[in-house]
Amino acid sequence: MQHILVIGIGAGDPDHLTLQAAKALARTDVFFILDKNEERQDMIRLRRQILTEHGRPGHRVVGVPDAERDRTTPAYAAAVDDWRSRRADLVEQLIAEHLGPDETGAFLVWGDPSLYDSVIAVVDEVLARGAAAFAYEVIPGISSISALAARHRTTLTRVGRPVQVTTGRRLARGFPEDVDDVVVMLDGRAAFTEIDPEGLEIFYGAYLGTPDEILAAGPLEETAPRIRELREEARARKGWIMDSYLLRRSESGSTEH
Structure with a gap:
């Protein structure tokens, strides 16, 4: 056969x-x-x-x-x-x-x-x-998700909490209310710039594992403009982009509190 x-x-x-x-x-x-x-x-x-x-x-x-x-x-x-x-x-x-x-x-x-x-x-x-x-x-x-977490030396989950994997299309509707850790893929619109950034951190990666790899991390409100600029420059240079990122609520804003 x-x-x-x-x-x-x-x-x-x-x-x-x-x-x-x-x-x-x-x-x-x-x-x-x-x-x-x-x-x-x-x-x-x-x-x-x-x-x-x-x-x-x-x-x-x-x-x-x-x-x-x-x-x-x-x-x-x-x-x-x-x-x-x-x-x-x-x-x-x-x-x-x-x-x-x-x-x-x-x-x-x-x-x-x-x-x-x-x-x-x-x-x-x-x-x-x-x-x-x-x-x-x-x-x-x-997966790019595994590579993302490894490159940022972090984990996708925290003790006793789930992680949600979603798309940029879904994230644009708002950060989910019942989870603290969200991995976003297939985001052609930079949806992380369209949500309320308060209390969120971002761990971003593009072209993971390649010579063109881009990494950025920090509070979403401060880091989002820089990531968007990096994305636009990379897309203009290469003609395409493959990226993913983890959005994480800070401990003070967590749904566990």
């Missing part, structure tokens, strides 16, 4: 690769890459470097342009469903045309495949359609 691997390769540092991921890379016959636009070619180069170092001799790499997602429509959920369906079309075609009987194919996922990534859902959709039959497994990776 054909076999598919969904491999988490870390947040951007080649050394984030786990031993399990390295072993998975070494047993893969063909790697499928859904290419992003030209602005992210440095990420594609890094992925190919990982394959050169850890891929088995004679492995193949097949890339196709990724499906574009409508980011302007207010119908967010419908747009994501449509995007995933078109990605499933691409994945189904890649497997049919490039994966031989009893071969292993793999998709490389930045960070961890279980965290705000669509590849698992796409592979599930391909299987549900019934035209392809294969076994698949997911190899976890070091």
Whole structure:
């Protein structure tokens, strides 16, 4: 039977690769890459470097342009469903045309495949359609959230308290009232500048694990303008940005008090 691997390769540092991921890379016959636009070619180069170092001799790499997602429509959920369906079309075609009987194919996922990534859902959709039959497994990776906490030498949780992982879209509605620690991902609007900063600290990271890494931390009211300036400069220079951050209530403002 054909076999598919969904491999988490870390947040951007080649050394984030786990031993399990390295072993998975070494047993893969063909790697499928859904290419992003030209602005992210440095990420594609890094992925190919990982394959050169850890891929088995004679492995193949097949890339196709990724499906574009409508980011302007207010119908967010419908747009994501449509995007995933078109990605499933691409994945189904890649497997049919490039994966031989009893071969292993793999998709490389930045960070961890279980965290705000669509590849698992796409592979599930391909299987549900019934035209392809294969076994698949997911190899976890070091997420940007783990890398963020490590780079700031902090923890995501505090004793007896939960942490919430959310998006910039959700944060823009306001800091949650019933939690003290919130990790924010997929924030294209700098939502941390749109909420009441009183009593909040921020631990920010962009391009984590790469030579372009940006780190900043401090009281949100004082630090937010500097982070926004750093983000805008980096986006203008590179054409894209991947960032995440932890927002934390101070002990005096905690819901535990």
